[in-house]
Amino acid sequence: MTMRAAIYARVSTDDQRGNYSIPTQLAECLQHARRSKYVIVGDRFVDARMGKDCARGNSSIAAFVDDFTSRELSRPSLDAALVFLETIGFDVLIVHALDRLARDPYIRETLEREFEKRSAKVEYVLGNYDESAEGEVRKDLDATFAKWENAKRVERSMRGKRGKAKRGLFVAGRPPFGFRVDEKALGGLATEPAQIAAVQRIFHAFVLEGQSIGRICQTLTAEKVQNWHSTTKWSRSSVAKILSNEIYIGQGYYNRHRRIDRKRFDLRDRAEWIPFQVAPVIDKAIFKHAQVLLRENRETRRKLARRFYLLSGKVFCETCGHAYSPRNRSGS
Numbered sequence: 001m002t003m004r005a006a007i008y009a010r011v012s013t014d015d016q017r018g019n020y021s022i023p024t025q026l027a028e029c030l031q032h033a034r035r036s037k038y039v040i041v042g043d044r045f046v047d048a049r050m051g052k053d054c055a056r057g058n059s060s061i062a063a064f065v066d067d068f069t070s071r072e073l074s075r076p077s078l079d080a081a082l083v084f085l086e087t088i089g090f091d092v093l094i095v096h097a098l099d100r101l102a103r104d105p106y107i108r109e110t111l112e113r114e115f116e117k118r119s120a121k122v123e124y125v126l127g128n129y130d131e132s133a134e135g136e137v138r139k140d141l142d143a144t145f146a147k148w149e150n151a152k153r154v155e156r157s158m159r160g161k162r163g164k165a166k167r168g169l170f171v172a173g174r175p176p177f178g179f180r181v182d183e184k185a186l187g188g189l190a191t192e193p194a195q196i197a198a199v200q201r202i203f204h205a206f207v208l209e210g211q212s213i214g215r216i217c218q219t220l221t222a223e224k225v226q227n228w229h230s231t232t233k234w235s236r237s238s239v240a241k242i243l244s245n246e247i248y249i250g251q252g253y254y255n256r257h258r259r260i261d262r263k264r265f266d267l268r269d270r271a272e273w274i275p276f277q278v279a280p281v282i283d284k285a286i287f288k289h290a291q292v293l294l295r296e297n298r299e300t301r302r303k304l305a306r307r308f309y310l311l312s313g314k315v316f317c318e319t320c321g322h323a324y325s326p327r328n329r330s331g332s
Contacts, residue, residue: 022051
């Protein structure tokens with residue numbers, strides 16, 4: 001009986017989907033399947049040459065591909081592979097190398113057990129692990145070294161980024177709205193005229209015209225002004241982020257945040273921030289005024305009751321004379 005196999009491949013970030021890692025992983029997984037005479041199954045498809053998600057077609061490969069950290073047990077395409085296993089079924093999950101499933105031995109073992117509980121085994125193209133106690137020990141050793149090697153790589157990368165920031169340059173990631181990476185420009189960031197015009201409009205409308213953030217969003221959306229995500233729908237959070245970002249008065253920072261998990265960050269102590277300078281595009285007085293208005297907006301929202309109270313403002317404390325407040329139900 002021919003065995004059915006699903007392919008799982010992984011890179012750590014969305015940016016890495018553009019390199020050759022996914023196509024090479026898929027190619028070697030396919031070779032492994034042919035040698036073992038497996039039939040490839042799956043309901044997700046990837047372009048064999050580009051490594052990007054695509055519709056089913058002549059150049060596509062059925063594969064579950066994540067651009068997600070291996071530190072997470074739950075990943076979109078890995079979860080999809082488990083759902084496919086439960087609903088349709090397959091016998092083998094082919095993974096290029098052990099660290100593509102997980103570098104951490106505990107996470108790797110946990111994921112392997114999840115597939116085994118559903119009657120599918122995990123096979124690695126690289127490693128040639130025996131289904132024995134010795135094979136498990138080799139897996140643990142390889143995973144431990146992979147985890148250590150990754151920790152050293154991250155440490156080297158962070159050291160390099162801190163060094164670059166201390167030289168006064170923008171370090172990494174997507175540049176703030178209104179700027180593009182240019183090593184020759186001040187701070188390593190050059191201005192994007194169209195985006196800077198939108199930034200200046202936002203500050204002018206908020207500070208000089210007294211428009212609300214909601215009204216600014218409506219105007220920019222109606223005029224189809226492109227935002228940071230290259231769409232034309234503006235949100236209150238996007239506008240508020242622009243209004244509070246010191247980058248527009250020429251002051252940027254690296255190492256401001258500490259990662260809590262994939263989606264959450266915590267602000268570091270200000271002494272740990274590494275400052276760098278860029279070309280200012282907003283007057284400091286206007287920026288300072290915007291911060292005052294933002295604080296006033298926050299205070300106003302905090303004072304607004306979230307519910308209607310029938311007796312609010314009509315019942316008074318006989319001791320102190322203060323009106324009843326839902327925040328102070330004793331009255332005093």
